[in-house]
Each structure stands twice: as C-alpha cells, then as structure tokens.
Amino acid sequence: MQTDIEIARQARCLPMPEIAAMLGMPDTALLPYGHDKAKISQDFIKGLGDRPEGKLILVTAVNPTPAGEGKTTTTVGLGDGLAAIGKQAAICIREASLGPCFGMKGGAAGGGRAQVVPMEAMNLHFTGDFHAITSAHNLLAAMIDNHIYWGNDLQIDDRRITWRRVMDMNDRALRDIVVGLGGVTNGSPRQGGFDITVASEVMAILCLASDLDDLQKRLGDIIVAYRSDKSPITCRDLKADGAMTVLLKDAMQPNLVQTLENTPAFVHGGPFANIAHGCNSVIATRTALKLADYVVTEAGFGADLGAEKFLDIKCRKAGLAPDCVVLVATVRSMKMNGGVAKSDLGAENVAAVTAGCANLGRHLRNLQDYGVPVVVAINHFVSDTDDEIAAVKDYVAALDAEAILCRHWEQGSAGSLELATRVAEIADSGVADFAPLYGDDLGLFDKIDCIAKRIYHAVEVTAPPQVMAQLREWEAAGYGNLPVCMAKTQYSFSADPALLGAPEGHVIPVREVRLSAGAGFVVAICGEIMTMPGLPRVPAAETIHLNDLGQIEGLF
Incomplete structure (x- = not known):
C-alpha cells in the first residue's frame, strides 16, 4: 500500500494560474511561491466586496481517537466530489504546525487519494x-x-x-x-x-x-x-x-494550492481547536465564498471544540452562516468510544459500535441545536464490516438524520459522489436557520457555563475565586460582550481525556482565564490542558529523513 507522501509525489499539478482561472482569478491576483503555491493579493481581495457569496459547508467530527477520523481527508474528498458533479467548489483548511508534524498527530493535508498538494511543503515551512x-x-x-x-x-x-x-x-x-x-x-x-x-x-x-x-x-x-x-x-x-x-503583511494574504484532483484549496492560518479557536482565516473563507459556489471548510478536533468555536466565535465575528454541516465518524472511533482497545479494532464488534454511537449522537444533536442541517459522513476503513456500517446508519436514522458511507481516502472523488450530491442538495435548499448558542449580553462565566452544560453536558463548572474576580473585572472594563474560547482536552466531552463516549454529570474545572482583547474573545483553560504541548516518548521526528534521492521520508 502506498503512503500518503508516495501518492502525493505522483500528483499531476496544474500551474497555479490555471487553478486561479477555475475561480475567475486573473494571473495578476497571484503572488507566486514557487511553481505549485501562491498567495492572493490584498488588492484583488478588496475588489471582491460586492460579489454574492457561495454556500458554506462546515466539516467537523466526533471526538478524535488514536484510530483517526479523517476530518481533513473528508473535507478534501467532499470538495473534490463537488467538483466531480459539476459544481464550482473550493476548500478552506488550516496550515500545519510543526509541533504535531514532529510529534505524533501528523500533518494537515488530508490523506490517501484526498490530499492537498504539495503536501511536504504544506506540512513543513509552506509560505512562511x-x-x-x-x-x-x-x-x-x-x-x-x-x-x-x-x-x-x-x-x-x-x-x-x-x-x-x-x-x-x-x-x-x-x-x-x-x-x-x-x-x-x-x-x-x-x-x-x-x-x-x-x-x-x-x-x-x-x-x-x-x-x-x-x-x-x-x-x-x-x-x-x-x-x-x-x-x-x-x-x-x-x-x-x-x-x-509589517512582519505580517505577506502572511495576511491567503495561500492558494490544489488537491490531487486539482480542486482549488485555500490554506491559511492554523489555530488549534483544543487551545485556540480552531478555524482557518476569515479572509480566506470570505475570499473563497466570493469566488466559488460551494466552499467546504473544516473546524479542528471534535464538534464540541472546533465546530462550537467556528459557530460561536468565527461565524459571530465574521457574519458567516453555514448552509450545511458534515459530521465525520468512523466505525473504528465508535468501537473505541464503545470500550474497545486500539489493538482490537480489527475484529468485528457490532455491540461496541452501537454503544460508541452515543458520542456521535451527542455531537449530532448539539449541532442541530444551532439550526443547521447535519449529515453524517462515515469515513470508510478497510476493516469495517457491513454489519458495523449498518449499525452506524441505523443509529443515525433513529435520530431522524442520515449517514452516508464515503470512500474518498481510497477512491478520491469517486468515493464521495453520494455525499457531495446530498450536501449540495441540502445547501441549496435554504433550510438552514443558524443562530449562535448564546447572546453577546450573557455574562462571561454564564457563557462558559452555557457551553459546558449544553455542549459538554456537564453538571457544573468550577473556578477558583481569582478566576471569578478576573472575569468580573473584565466585564467592568467593557469586555463582557466577548465570546469565550474553551481550552479543553479534545478527547472527551469532559475535562478528562480518558472519559470517552457521552459522559453525563461531570464537572468542568476552569483553572485559568486569559483575555485576548485583540482577537476578541476570552480563553477559559480547563483541567490539565497545556498551551505548550510536549513530544511523545517516540516522536515522529525520529523517523523523518531525506532518502538517497533527496526526498523526504517518514513524514507520513
């Protein structure tokens, strides 16, 4: 089986002016960074102000597990699928951080036949x-x-x-x-x-x-x-x-690249969703919406973090409203949430899949509370059995929603045509009636409490007296109308990464708060989450090297 990087090396990339032309951009709008990536000039973006905007599709996922859910892969696969059914489509994703690339999580370019290229550059220094x-x-x-x-x-x-x-x-x-x-x-x-x-x-x-x-x-x-x-x-x-x-002048300009199937891809910004707001840049998303009829973007980690912040921070601040949400799940992740160890995921276990679907169900219901239609994408793995896939579909159907099996990792756009067709139908239907979870006028602690109880299903939020005093001081200083950005483990609805599934009755401990007055939100740091991660016992950096041909090995 070929690795992601081997597949990426075989890509037949189009010149960047041809990618830009797909979206109606002239050559003069591009600032080339080599032959296979470019930035889009601020002057060109300013001229797009009066154009109508396309449909916005958010891709999110269940809580991540070591088994991997493939959220970025699904984002890329869906974008390619929309293009394959004749839609003018673009994707918007985040840039990769060197931390996880050399640690354990990996890069941010997708995988298999659903990747953004050049993947080596994107996962390393990219455009700086x-x-x-x-x-x-x-x-x-x-x-x-x-x-x-x-x-x-x-x-x-x-x-x-x-x-x-x-x-x-x-x-x-x-x-x-x-x-x-x-x-x-x-x-x-x-x-x-x-x-x-x-x-x-x-x-x-x-x-x-x-x-x-x-x-x-x-x-x-x-x-x-x-x-x-x-x-x-x-x-x-x-x-x-x-x-x-001055230092950020060039960095402020969105990056344009392409997928393996030559779908335009805007890759810009990269905040993590467990410790920051987890979305690509507003300027990239808005530019894509002015140029494409359908824009597929992702929010980091699970829907309890990335999607919540996309909807309650990014959409609130930028005046955006998604037309459809795609919730990614895998049979493997359902098994892990159902209590199966990673080493045993290859064996069929329908009962564990059904038990683990409680995690999927909670995310689904949470997203529906925002007034946006949701479709579940089952990202297929070769070890999945028909009965296990049926168990996920039956569970979702019982919640009056639909789940679609996707094989984009293996087949590219050919494996996501059903999903793309349905997503386009939903986006075009105009049934979305988006509203954020809470209003601006709610108190800062009340906003934290709202997220903890309505999204995480916690029974209580605790905070030391100094945190409560700090929140009151910020409210008195005029910052009470800001949204909150929860910094919390990505692995669980709780603050305990080992508590999988759909826990109830847990407590969310807020140990520290930080005011991001420039960004326009208050960060609530919960439990043991760290804003400076550490490397694992065996970091990926140990196996990354150049081969005899000068090519990168070990990145994937």
Missing part, C-alpha cells in the same frame, strides 16, 4: 506564515522587556506581564521559565514561559482580521501587562503594532 506570526509575537515580547529595561515609562508591573513567548514546536521544558538572569544588562529576572505558536493571540488575530487595517487595530488592542493599579497596557502603548503589521 507561521514563522512570521512567531516573529511578530516575539517582537512584542522583546519590546515589553526592552521598555522596562530603559526606564519603564509606562510603569509596567513586571509581576503582571501577561504576554508570553511562542515557538512552533512542542517543548515542555519551556512552559514555565525564568528570564532576565545574568545581571543588570540582561534585564530584571521574572517568571515567563512559552506557548506553541498556534495558541498565540497573534495567530487568532490574523485568522479573524478582515484586512491589514483591521489587523493593525486588533494588534494594537492586545493587552500585554498591567500597572500596579491594574490598569491595562496595550501593544499600541508600546508602539509595537506598526512593526508587527
């Missing part, structure tokens, strides 16, 4: 967007410490600096560190730390900004520290917003 975000973030960090060193005219309380540093790698040793050691010339010692770049507020801002002017305004609004009287100090106060915008 993540490097630009990292540099802009750390420029601000350097300017904070530099300001203190040169007299601290803004009276920054170094005990109340909230801006950490970032890097695009998993490195647990950097979670909590001390900076400024070595004497007066190195600054004053204080506690600090690193997050992974995808958790940076700069990443969130780039993904939510509408243009360069909006980008600079949002960067300026970032709160980096407080004075002793607790009054905030912003990036604008430090005069860093202009230089940060």
Whole structure:
C-alpha cells in the first residue's frame, strides 16, 4: 500500500494560474511561491466586496481517537466530489504546525487519494506564515522587556506581564521559565514561559482580521501587562503594532494550492481547536465564498471544540452562516468510544459500535441545536464490516438524520459522489436557520457555563475565586460582550481525556482565564490542558529523513 507522501509525489499539478482561472482569478491576483503555491493579493481581495457569496459547508467530527477520523481527508474528498458533479467548489483548511508534524498527530493535508498538494511543503515551512506570526509575537515580547529595561515609562508591573513567548514546536521544558538572569544588562529576572505558536493571540488575530487595517487595530488592542493599579497596557502603548503589521503583511494574504484532483484549496492560518479557536482565516473563507459556489471548510478536533468555536466565535465575528454541516465518524472511533482497545479494532464488534454511537449522537444533536442541517459522513476503513456500517446508519436514522458511507481516502472523488450530491442538495435548499448558542449580553462565566452544560453536558463548572474576580473585572472594563474560547482536552466531552463516549454529570474545572482583547474573545483553560504541548516518548521526528534521492521520508 502506498503512503500518503508516495501518492502525493505522483500528483499531476496544474500551474497555479490555471487553478486561479477555475475561480475567475486573473494571473495578476497571484503572488507566486514557487511553481505549485501562491498567495492572493490584498488588492484583488478588496475588489471582491460586492460579489454574492457561495454556500458554506462546515466539516467537523466526533471526538478524535488514536484510530483517526479523517476530518481533513473528508473535507478534501467532499470538495473534490463537488467538483466531480459539476459544481464550482473550493476548500478552506488550516496550515500545519510543526509541533504535531514532529510529534505524533501528523500533518494537515488530508490523506490517501484526498490530499492537498504539495503536501511536504504544506506540512513543513509552506509560505512562511507561521514563522512570521512567531516573529511578530516575539517582537512584542522583546519590546515589553526592552521598555522596562530603559526606564519603564509606562510603569509596567513586571509581576503582571501577561504576554508570553511562542515557538512552533512542542517543548515542555519551556512552559514555565525564568528570564532576565545574568545581571543588570540582561534585564530584571521574572517568571515567563512559552506557548506553541498556534495558541498565540497573534495567530487568532490574523485568522479573524478582515484586512491589514483591521489587523493593525486588533494588534494594537492586545493587552500585554498591567500597572500596579491594574490598569491595562496595550501593544499600541508600546508602539509595537506598526512593526508587527509589517512582519505580517505577506502572511495576511491567503495561500492558494490544489488537491490531487486539482480542486482549488485555500490554506491559511492554523489555530488549534483544543487551545485556540480552531478555524482557518476569515479572509480566506470570505475570499473563497466570493469566488466559488460551494466552499467546504473544516473546524479542528471534535464538534464540541472546533465546530462550537467556528459557530460561536468565527461565524459571530465574521457574519458567516453555514448552509450545511458534515459530521465525520468512523466505525473504528465508535468501537473505541464503545470500550474497545486500539489493538482490537480489527475484529468485528457490532455491540461496541452501537454503544460508541452515543458520542456521535451527542455531537449530532448539539449541532442541530444551532439550526443547521447535519449529515453524517462515515469515513470508510478497510476493516469495517457491513454489519458495523449498518449499525452506524441505523443509529443515525433513529435520530431522524442520515449517514452516508464515503470512500474518498481510497477512491478520491469517486468515493464521495453520494455525499457531495446530498450536501449540495441540502445547501441549496435554504433550510438552514443558524443562530449562535448564546447572546453577546450573557455574562462571561454564564457563557462558559452555557457551553459546558449544553455542549459538554456537564453538571457544573468550577473556578477558583481569582478566576471569578478576573472575569468580573473584565466585564467592568467593557469586555463582557466577548465570546469565550474553551481550552479543553479534545478527547472527551469532559475535562478528562480518558472519559470517552457521552459522559453525563461531570464537572468542568476552569483553572485559568486569559483575555485576548485583540482577537476578541476570552480563553477559559480547563483541567490539565497545556498551551505548550510536549513530544511523545517516540516522536515522529525520529523517523523523518531525506532518502538517497533527496526526498523526504517518514513524514507520513
């Protein structure tokens, strides 16, 4: 069996001007990055303002398991399937972080016959967007410490600096560190730390900004520290917003590539959904909607995280409304949620599949509460049996929904034609009546409580007194109308990654809250979730190398 990277190497890519022409873009709209990728110019995007928008289709999934669900693969397969049935389609996905590529999760280009290419470039440095975000973030960090060193005219309380540093790698040793050691010339010692770049507020801002002017305004609004009287100090106060915008000027422009079947693919931005808002950029999605009749996008991890944040943060902030949601599930993931160990997934177990479908059912009902029609895509694996597939379909049918078997990993668009046809019918029907889960005027803790109880089915949310006090202070300062971004394990509806299925009656512990004033949301950090991951015992980096032909091996 060929690996993903072997399949990708055989791709017959069209020149980027031909991909652009499929969407009515002239050559002058492209800024080439080599022969197989390009950025779309801001000037061209500005000229699209009056065009009508196409149909927006969200792809999400059940809670991820080590068995893998194939959400990105389904996103790509569905986009190719729509193109194969004669629809003008485009896909919008996120860029890959080096952290999971060299850790254990892998890349973000899809798999099998449903991939975005060039997959090696996309999963590594791509067009340098993540490097630009990292540099802009750390420029601000350097300017904070530099300001203190040169007299601290803004009276920054170094005990109340909230801006950490970032890097695009998993490195647990950097979670909590001390900076400024070595004497007066190195600054004053204080506690600090690193997050992974995808958790940076700069990443969130780039993904939510509408243009360069909006980008600079949002960067300026970032709160980096407080004075002793607790009054905030912003990036604008430090005069860093202009230089940060310069560093992000090119990164702000969406990237255009293609699938194995030459469907246009917008790949831009990359916040994780377990610690950030988990969606590709607003500017990429909006540009795609102006150019294509059907736009397929994904939200990270399970629907309890990625889809909730897509619907309650991205759609709220950008004025978007999905016309259809595709919920990805696999027989293997149903078995694991039904109590089967990963080593035993190859054996038929209809009872476990049926038991595990409770996880699928909860996601399905949660999504339907947003007023958007949902169709389940069963991503096929070769070990699936007819009876197991039937069990999933029967379960979904009992909930007055439909499940469609998809074989895009193996067959490309030929394996997703049924799904594409049905999704187009639903999107065209106009039955969607989208509404966010909560209103802007609900209190910050009440928003956290709403998500925990209505989406996670928790019985209670707990938070220490300092967290509650902080939320009240932000409300008094005028931030109470912001949505909340839950940072929580992706593996469970609870805060316990081992609690699979559809748990009831659990408690969601909020241990910390962070204000992302520039991005426009409040982050609630729950349980043991980390904003700087660590590498596994055997990281993928150990097997990644160049072969004798100079080709990358081990990436997939």
